[in-house]
Amino acid sequence: MVLRELKVCLLGDTGVGKSSIVWWFMEDSFDPNINPTIGASFMTKTVQYQNELHKFLIWDTAGQERFRALAPMYYQSSAAVIIVYDIMKEETCSTLKNCVKEIWQHGPPNIVVAIAGNKCDLIDVRVVMERDAKDYTDSIHAVFVETSAKNAININELFIEKSRRIPCTDASPPSGGKGFKFQRQPSEPKQSCC
Numbered sequence: 001m002v003l004r005e006l007k008v009c010l011l012g013d014t015g016v017g018k019s020s021i022v023w024w025f026m027e028d029s030f031d032p033n034i035n036p037t038i039g040a041s042f043m044t045k046t047v048q049y050q051n052e053l054h055k056f057l058i059w060d061t062a063g064q065e066r067f068r069a070l071a072p073m074y075y076q077s078s079a080a081v082i083i084v085y086d087i088m089k090e091e092t093c094s095t096l097k098n099c100v101k102e103i104w105q106h107g108p109p110n111i112v113v114a115i116a117g118n119k120c121d122l123i124d125v126r127v128v129m130e131r132d133a134k135d136y137t138d139s140i141h142a143v144f145v146e147t148s149a150k151n152a153i154n155i156n157e158l159f160i161e162k163s164r165r166i167p168c169t170d171a172s173p174p175s176g177g178k179g180f181k182f183q184r185q186p187s188e189p190k191q192s193c194c
């Protein structure tokens with residue numbers, strides 16, 4: 001079976017639920033008392049997709065202002081970004097849009113962008129309309145999905161949709177070899193990020 005590697009970076013404001021999304025994807029569980037990320041955290045998970053194994057290499061970045069300058073170090077070496085906003089906080093959409101602009105300017109060419117409107121379990125108190133978010137993401141040709149890390153809505157789908165769109169690196173060991181091929185190495189940050 002072919003093994004493919006997909007480097008994915010999560011970006012977005014503090015508190016939108018990036019770590020919770022990753023945690024659900026990794027562990028099938030939700031922690032209401034999860035701590036804010038410091039710097040960034042790295043995780044891997046391998047899933048079977050059709051007749052391939054997809055190994056996700058996931059960088060979960062910190063959304064707090066004081067860590068934003070670090071973000072380019074992670075997205076510049078990624079094949080895909082998931083930019084998360086909170087459907088209850090309009091201002092997190094502004095951050096998202098700034099983030100998209102920055103990635104277009106400073107990210108790798110052909111990076112795949114997905115937008116996740118998180119906390120859709122709180123649909124009754126939403127302030128960001130799904131239609132508006134969808135129109136925006138269509139305009140930038142990004143994948144769009146509303147998610148809930150709390151109720152496990154669309155989390156696996158988000159990662160699977162990514163893996164369908166990313167031109168994956170074949171990480172199968174060359175015949176006789178044992179190692180994995182990595183796509184790109186992190187480089188120095190160019191400027192502060194989303």
Ligand SMILES: Nc1nc2c(ncn2[C@@H]2O[C@H](COP(=O)(O)OP(=O)(O)OP(=O)(O)O)[C@@H](O)[C@H]2O)c(=O)[nH]1
Nearest residue numbers: 014015016017018019020032036037063148149150
């Ligand atoms: N109701 C609800 N709460 C959520 C959801 N996802 C995350 N939360 C809560 O939102 C808060 C922030 O979640 P985090 O996952 O730490 O957010 P983050 O984007 O990683 O934050 P930083 O690490 O600071 O960048 C926590 O209290 C979570 O329990 C969700 O889908 N629904």
